[in-house]
Amino acid sequence: MSFLRVNALSVAYGKAYALRGVSLHVEEGESVAIIGPNGAGKTTLLRAISGLVRPADGDIWFDNVRLDRLPPHEIVRLGIAHAPEHRRLAPQMTVLENLELGAYHRRDRKAIRQDMEHIFELFPRLRERLGQHAGTLSGGEQQMLTIARALMARPRLLLLDEPSLGLAPLVKKSIFDALARIQQDGVTVLLAEQDASLALPAVSRAYVLESGRMVMEGPSQMLRQNDYVRQTYLGL
Amino acid sequence: MTASLFFGLLVSGVLIGGLYALAAIGLSLIMGVMRVVNVAHGALYMLGAFFVYTVTVQWGLPFPIAMVVAVAAVFAVGVVVERLIVRPVRHEEVNVLIITFAAAFVLEELAKFIWNPRYKNIPPYIEGNVSVGALQVDQQRLVAFLVAVVLIGILFALIRHTRTGKAIRMVAQDEEAALLLGIHVERLHMLTFGLGAALAAAAAALLGPLYLVYPAMGWNPLLRSFAIVILGGMGSLEGTIVAGLLMGVIEVMTGYFISDRMTTVATFAVLVLIIFLRPTGLFGHPVEER
Ligand SMILES: Nc1ncnc2c1ncn2[C@@H]1O[C@H](COP(=O)(O)OP(=O)(O)OP(=O)(O)O)[C@@H](O)[C@H]1O
Ligand SMILES: [Mg+2]
Numbered sequence: 001m002s003f004l005r006v007n008a009l010s011v012a013y014g015k016a017y018a019l020r021g022v023s024l025h026v027e028e029g030e031s032v033a034i035i036g037p038n039g040a041g042k043t044t045l046l047r048a049i050s051g052l053v054r055p056a057d058g059d060i061w062f063d064n065v066r067l068d069r070l071p072p073h074e075i076v077r078l079g080i081a082h083a084p085e086h087r088r089l090a091p092q093m094t095v096l097e098n099l100e101l102g103a104y105h106r107r108d109r110k111a112i113r114q115d116m117e118h119i120f121e122l123f124p125r126l127r128e129r130l131g132q133h134a135g136t137l138s139g140g141e142q143q144m145l146t147i148a149r150a151l152m153a154r155p156r157l158l159l160l161d162e163p164s165l166g167l168a169p170l171v172k173k174s175i176f177d178a179l180a181r182i183q184q185d186g187v188t189v190l191l192a193e194q195d196a197s198l199a200l201p202a203v204s205r206a207y208v209l210e211s212g213r214m215v216m217e218g219p220s221q222m223l224r225q226n227d228y229v230r231q232t233y234l235g236l
Numbered sequence: 237m238t239a240s241l242f243f244g245l246l247v248s249g250v251l252i253g254g255l256y257a258l259a260a261i262g263l264s265l266i267m268g269v270m271r272v273v274n275v276a277h278g279a280l281y282m283l284g285a286f287f288v289y290t291v292t293v294q295w296g297l298p299f300p301i302a303m304v305v306a307v308a309a310v311f312a313v314g315v316v317v318e319r320l321i322v323r324p325v326r327h328e329e330v331n332v333l334i335i336t337f338a339a340a341f342v343l344e345e346l347a348k349f350i351w352n353p354r355y356k357n358i359p360p361y362i363e364g365n366v367s368v369g370a371l372q373v374d375q376q377r378l379v380a381f382l383v384a385v386v387l388i389g390i391l392f393a394l395i396r397h398t399r400t401g402k403a404i405r406m407v408a409q410d411e412e413a414a415l416l417l418g419i420h421v422e423r424l425h426m427l428t429f430g431l432g433a434a435l436a437a438a439a440a441a442l443l444g445p446l447y448l449v450y451p452a453m454g455w456n457p458l459l460r461s462f463a464i465v466i467l468g469g470m471g472s473l474e475g476t477i478v479a480g481l482l483m484g485v486i487e488v489m490t491g492y493f494i495s496d497r498m499t500t501v502a503t504f505a506v507l508v509l510i511i512f513l514r515p516t517g518l519f520g521h522p523v524e525e526r
Contacts (some may be wrong), residue, residue: 050416076418088413090406101406104399105418153418 001064003028003188004049004157009058011044018044020212021058026157031189033199033220035233036209042192043085045209046159049190050082051075062157077105081155085162085192087146091135095126098134098145102152112152119148122178140171147178151187158182160191164198176202196233200224208233244371245488251373251381253484257477258384259439260461260468261391262432268471269408269428272332276317277436278458279340284310284437285449286347289356299361303441307434313343314433318426326425340454347451358444380442387438388477391431395473404428408471456500463507469520479518 002025011019018041026032034042047053049060051072060067067075076082081102089098099119103112120127123144129137134145143163150158163179164172176198183189193199200206200220208216208229216223223229230236263277284306291302317339325331362376395401406414407424414421439457447453464483468475483503490502510517 052412052415071420072415073418073420076416082416084413084416088410088416090409090413092409093402093405097402097405100399101402101417101419104403149417 001061002026003030003063004190005061006045006049007059007061009045009048009060010056011041011048011053012056013053017056018212019048019055022209022212022214023058024207024214024217026188026190028156028188029186030205031183031191031203033191033193033196033203033206034209035193035196035199035206037194039211040209041212042194042209043161044212046082046084046161046190046192049075049159050080073105076153079154079156080159081150081153081157082159083146083150083161083163085165087142089134089142089145089149092133094131095134095137095145096130098149099126099152102149103154105153111154115152115154119151122151122181123148140167140175143167143171143175144178147175147182151182155187157188157190160189160193162193163191164193164195172198196229197235200229200234240370245492246485247368247371247373248377249485249488250481251377251484252488253481254381254384254388255439255443255480256460256464256483257480258388258442259436259457260464260480261388261473261476262435263461264465264468264471264473264476265391265435266429266432267465268473269404270322270326270425272322272326272329273336274322274429274432275333275336275458276340276343277432277461278454278456279343280310280314280317280433280454281436281440281457282347282449282451282454283313283343284440285358285444285447285453286351287437288441288444289351289358289449292358292361293356299441303438306437306441310437311430311434315426315430317433318429322429323422323425340458344451344454351451353451356449358449360445376445383442384439387435391435392473400424400427459500459507460503463503463510466517467506467510469517472517472519475517475519 004026006022006024009019009022010017022041022045034045036042044053048055049067051067051070055068062078062080065078090101099116103115106112125141126144126148129141134142137145147160147163163175167175179189179202191199191203200223203220205218206220206223207214208223216229224234259281263274266272266274287306287309288302291297291305292299321335321339322332325335360376362379364375365372366375366378395404403414403419404424406417406419407421411421460483464479465476467482468477468479483506486502486506487499490499
């Protein structure tokens with residue numbers, strides 16, 4: 001049994017299907033990307049895993065627990081943290097408060113403090129901005145805070161949705177450098193990203209999602225050499 | 237008009253305004269966190285007054301006990317109202333308006349049934365005057381004001397500094413993101429609604445001896461609370477406090493210079509003016525950015 005397994009998942013918004021029979025698995029310690037164009041259904045897939053949308057069909061399993069009937073707050077408790085698209089911070093709360101909220105479901109105060117120290121090593125900028133309202137941070141800093149907030153949950157599986165969205169190339173690079181270090185810490189990562197040239201080198205395996213269907217999957221090395229992927233997603 | 241008369245009116249306006257702020261802040265809290273309008277707020281206020289009446293007059297127990305009972309009981313009623321009728325329709329604003337309006341009438345009828353519709357009095361809990369400078373102030377009003385200040389202070393401390401308070405603010409700013417942090421949003425909605433109701437009951441208790449107690453007594457404070465919340469800016473608790481004090485002063489001045497009967501008209505005039513001139517209120521931010 002895989003760490004995370006999605007079986008023949010279909011999700012509909014009203015009558016329009018955003019996902020049709022999508023399957024995916026992620027093994028413990030692995031990093032996996034979902035790439036695909038606008039509106040492919042990447043966000044919808046991550047939202048279904050987190051319990052924000054209910055599937056019309058199919059099922060989702062994490063560490064032998066069935067997720068697709070659980071409320072989001074219980075899914076978080078199982079060890080899944082979700083850094084959502086568009087960041088979704090509390091703009092009128094401080095950086096520190098946003099980080100504290102990331103650890104909302106935890107009670108181990110000491111470990112929380114240690115994790116926060118560790119996160120400051122990963123994102124030194126956040127330490128300098130602790131008392132500042134999240135809404136006043138730059139886009140890159142907000143993205144760092146979004147990832148940091150998710151890490152404060154001490155997840156076993158991290159869902160990352162479009163971490164590079166709207167950022168300058170250099171900032172994108174620093175976000176992906178941080179991602180590499182998070183992977184080294186042993187966190188399993190499932191990444192949804194439009195920018196395949198960033199996502200593919202960062203993971204070991206990837207899926208290509210188009211119009212709600214999985215059209216390809218494989219080791220990222222292999223996909224990077226695939227003609228279709230090269231032309232459509234890497235612009236080569 | 238002499239300076240001391242003006243000062244006297246100002247002080248009594250502020251004293252009553254603190255209680256208006258307490259009465260309105262629960263409504264403001266519920267709006268800010270849940271984005272719904274609770275039209276039953278006045279009926280919950282009314283229930284608070286009736287509970288105080290029962291415990292003091294009917295059971296003969298001291299006022300502080302009555303206030304605690306009223307606040308706790310109305311908290312429970314608020315929680316039940318949220319769970320049973322608000323939650324199922326929460327995402328349709330108009331339905332929330334209609335269903336809480338209906339709930340207000342039901343609570344009013346229940347009050348008639350349980351207590352009978354006749355006017356009742358709550359005896360004063362403190363009598364006599366105190367001098368504040370050259371001014372004679374009703375001691376009860378002063379104490380009521382101070383208790384209101386303490387209660388509002390406690391509310392702020394809870395929301396600012398506790399884990400649950402921070403979670404409530406997160407829910408207010410982004411409900412879905414709150415879910416992704418493991419926050420049990422529905423449970424906090426129940427708590428927020430109960431808290432809002434309890435605050436109304438606290439205001440009703442403190443103001444109890446100043447007004448008659450009867451089943452329809454909640455509508456006037458409801459209208460005033462709406463005016464205060466809008467004047468202060470929706471979603472801003474600080475704004476609600478400032479607006480509450482302001483409303484107290486406006487009403488006292490209107491009562492003195494025009495007529496006691498005109499205070500509700502003045503409240504309504506403020507409401508209309510602010511909606512026309514500055515719909516975001518004194519402290520409102522137009523739309524929360526994300
Ligand atoms: N809340 C919603 N209500 C209705 N339709 C929706 C909703 N969210 C997404 N959709 C539709 O579902 C489809 C998949 O959207 P989704 O956001 O999952 O795609 P995506 O791959 O994340 O796209 P992007 O790269 O732009 O983020 C789209 O056609 C979108 O219009
Ligand atoms: Mg998306």
